[in-house]
Structure formats: C-alpha cells, structure tokens
Amino acid sequence: MKDVKSHIILIEQATKEWLQPDNADLKQAIERTVEEGLFSFEDIKFQIRSLKQKVDQGQISEWAKRAQLSEQVNAKGRKVLCLHAGNLPLVGFQDALGCVLSGANYYGKLSSKDPYLLASYLKILRAFEVENLKEYSTELSDFSDLNADKVLFAGSKESVDVVKERLVTLNAVTGSTDYIIRTAKFSMAYLENEDPQTLRDMIESVFRYGGKGCRSVAVIVSPYTLSKVKCHFTDYVEEFWLKNPQHQKPTPKLAYQFAYNKAINRDQAWLDDFLIQATDEFPSDDFTLHWVQGDVSTLKALKAKFGEAVQTVYSSGNPIEGTSTEWLSTAQSPNLWWQPDGIEVISSIIKK
Known part of the structure; x- marks a missing residue:
C-alpha cells in the first residue's frame, strides 16, 4: 500500500469521482435498485446528495486526521470482514470507507437488499487501484477460510449469535477474531421549538427511509401535545409519503394497535400505514412514532429505560446537560465520522 498520506488522497479522489453526475456505473446501480423496488429514487438521491456534500467539504481527510492515521497509526495487513446491513440505501458506506482508509484489508459481504449501490463505489476504488480493497460479494460463503482479524457487523441483537455461528462454520x-458489533434500533429527540424549520427537521428525522434506520427518530419527547403538531405530519404525508409507493407497506398489526388506541381514547394519528401514538412504551414495531409529552427529565428517564436500543438523542434547541446529543437537523445526514453505538469505526479497526 502507498504511504498513508497518498492513500488518503487516492481514496478521496476515487470517492469524488464516484459521486460525479456522469458516473455511468452509479447511474445504473440507482436504476436497478429502483426498478427492483429495493429503495425509492428519492431516498437514494437524498443519501447520495448528503454523502457528496460531506465529501466535498473535505470530510474524508478530516476523518483520517481525527483518527490520527499515520505511518505509525494504521491497520495495514489486518483482515477486516464487513458484514454490511441493507435496511437503508448505502448504509454500509461508512464501514467500507473507514476500513479502506484505515489501511486494513477490506472484505465486504454486501446485503442482498442493497447489492448495487455500494458495489458501484467499491468498483471505482478498484479502478483507482486502492490496494487494500480485497474482495466483496453478496454471498457469505465466498469468505470461507478467511480467518478475519476483525468483523464489523451492524444489525439486530437477535441475529448476532446466528451470524457468529455461520462465520465459525465457514x-x-x-477464536481470536475481534467482533465490532452495533445493534442500536432507533433514536430519540427532544422537541422544544415549533418553528417551521424545526418541524421540518422533525418530520425528516422520522419519515426519511420509512423510519427504518437506527438514526431515525422513533420517540419524541416534547412539552407540546401530539394534537398540537398532528397537522404537520399530515401535510408531509400528502407532500411526500403517498408519492413514494416503496414506503407503503401492509401493516395489519398497526391496524389492531390503532383500534386499541381508539378504544382506550389514546391520542394518535394514522398516516397511511404509519402510526403516531401518544405513549411512552418501547417502540418495537416498524412504521411507528411514539410521542411523549414531558420535559428533559422525562427524556433522560426514557433513555435510561430503553438502554442500548437507543442510537442517538437529538435536540432541536440547546444541548441537553448530562446527555450526549446531536442537532435534530443532522439526524439523516451525519458527518462521515459519526460513531454508531458510540464506536469510532477507524479507531476500532486500528485497535489491537
């Protein structure tokens, strides 16, 4: 591999090239993804636009700087198997980028739910002769006898043991492989303002990608009642949700929940297969948002109650004392170096 500085510059150049509007491979990957109904064009466009913005801001070299990458601090020669999730378009991009930046030998198991988009990025890294890009495939069996030094995995807690057993079998x-596992399910937000931009940020944080990402907000704590903001959710559904059929999923379980809520006189809103309800219960179902009227102490209590299931806490106003928070406006467009489950990707790969 080239010296670390040249390596970082090469990856930055390749990534910028990948994000160019005239990249035929990326265009084809987008078209196939949409045609097969894997993700909506709007969600893919949002993700790519966000990544391009971060890359154009110089965040690749900044991330490398923050991770203190150097000739002395790197993961050269280490074999890292990335098991990429597929719940969002390009959700595995950060792991792939962090791995190749670190200098480790990258092996990527692509999700069958997102097989084309990330592959188009890896293809251009190979074209730029990034030497530590080793192998990628949608078949886990292609990594038989790899004897990986580290495994990066993002998924449900319930699937961890099954995945480990499969890796051992292959x-x-x-016995000494280091597992870097992220299993958070959803994020929370504290909504203390109701200005138009904040409300727009709130809507985006909830509905983008159908609310499936771990950074997607599933619980909102606010001094305001659900009734006060219902109309903003309805406006969004009319503007965006109904125009994107990939977001509409049959959810009979939610219909039963809606009927139950109605029977007990619980405040709620049914938004074309997305249920918003006033409850502080654990949000175990997809396509739901739980609205809790309360203050900062309510938020902290719920975060403690939900534990490791919570990925991030967002604030629409001032940072919350005693709780690590991010701005609500960044919920679906984090910096490249954001830390899933509090884990710094590059540093965790470098760490022995």
Whole structure:
C-alpha cells in the first residue's frame, strides 16, 4: 500500500469521482435498485446528495486526521470482514470507507437488499487501484477460510449469535477474531421549538427511509401535545409519503394497535400505514412514532429505560446537560465520522 498520506488522497479522489453526475456505473446501480423496488429514487438521491456534500467539504481527510492515521497509526495487513446491513440505501458506506482508509484489508459481504449501490463505489476504488480493497460479494460463503482479524457487523441483537455461528462454520473467523458489533434500533429527540424549520427537521428525522434506520427518530419527547403538531405530519404525508409507493407497506398489526388506541381514547394519528401514538412504551414495531409529552427529565428517564436500543438523542434547541446529543437537523445526514453505538469505526479497526 502507498504511504498513508497518498492513500488518503487516492481514496478521496476515487470517492469524488464516484459521486460525479456522469458516473455511468452509479447511474445504473440507482436504476436497478429502483426498478427492483429495493429503495425509492428519492431516498437514494437524498443519501447520495448528503454523502457528496460531506465529501466535498473535505470530510474524508478530516476523518483520517481525527483518527490520527499515520505511518505509525494504521491497520495495514489486518483482515477486516464487513458484514454490511441493507435496511437503508448505502448504509454500509461508512464501514467500507473507514476500513479502506484505515489501511486494513477490506472484505465486504454486501446485503442482498442493497447489492448495487455500494458495489458501484467499491468498483471505482478498484479502478483507482486502492490496494487494500480485497474482495466483496453478496454471498457469505465466498469468505470461507478467511480467518478475519476483525468483523464489523451492524444489525439486530437477535441475529448476532446466528451470524457468529455461520462465520465459525465457514472458518471465516478464528477464536481470536475481534467482533465490532452495533445493534442500536432507533433514536430519540427532544422537541422544544415549533418553528417551521424545526418541524421540518422533525418530520425528516422520522419519515426519511420509512423510519427504518437506527438514526431515525422513533420517540419524541416534547412539552407540546401530539394534537398540537398532528397537522404537520399530515401535510408531509400528502407532500411526500403517498408519492413514494416503496414506503407503503401492509401493516395489519398497526391496524389492531390503532383500534386499541381508539378504544382506550389514546391520542394518535394514522398516516397511511404509519402510526403516531401518544405513549411512552418501547417502540418495537416498524412504521411507528411514539410521542411523549414531558420535559428533559422525562427524556433522560426514557433513555435510561430503553438502554442500548437507543442510537442517538437529538435536540432541536440547546444541548441537553448530562446527555450526549446531536442537532435534530443532522439526524439523516451525519458527518462521515459519526460513531454508531458510540464506536469510532477507524479507531476500532486500528485497535489491537
């Protein structure tokens, strides 16, 4: 591999090239993804636009700087198997980028739910002769006898043991393989303002990608009642949700929940297969938002109650004392170096 500084510059150049509007491979990947109904064009466009903005801001070199990458601090020669999730378009991009930046030998198991978009990025890295890009495939069996030094995995807590057993069976890992596992399910937000931009940020944080991402807000705590902001959710549904059929999923379980809420006189809003309800219960179902009227102490209590299931806490106003928070406006467009489950990707790969 080239010296670390040249390596970082090469990856930055390749990534910028990948994000160019005339990239035929990326265009084809987008078209196939939409044609097969994997993700909506709007969601893909949003993700790519966000990534391009971060890359154009110089965040690749900044991330490398923050991780203190150097000739002395890197993961050269280490074999890292990235098991990429597929719940969002390009959700595996950060792991892939962090791995190749670190200097580790990248092996990527692509999700069958998102097989084209990330592959188009890896293809251009190979074209730029990024030497530590080793192998990628949608078949886990292609990594038999890899004996990986580290495994990066993002998914449900329930699937962790199954994945580990499969890796052992394939000899893809050894007894000393280090697992870097992220399993958070959803995020929370504290909404203290109701100005138009804040409300727009709130809507985006809830509905983008159908609310499926771990950064997607599933619980909102606010001094305001649900009734006061219902109309803003309805406006969004009319403007965006109904125009994107990929977002509409049959959810009979939610219909039963809606009927139950109605029977107990719980405040709620049914938004074309998305249920918003006034409850502080754990949000275990997809396509739901739980609205809790309360203050900062209510938010902290719920975060403690939900534990490791919470990815991020967002604030629409001032940072919340005693709680790590991010701005609500960044919910679906984080910096490249954001830390899923509090884990710094590059540093975790470098760490012995």
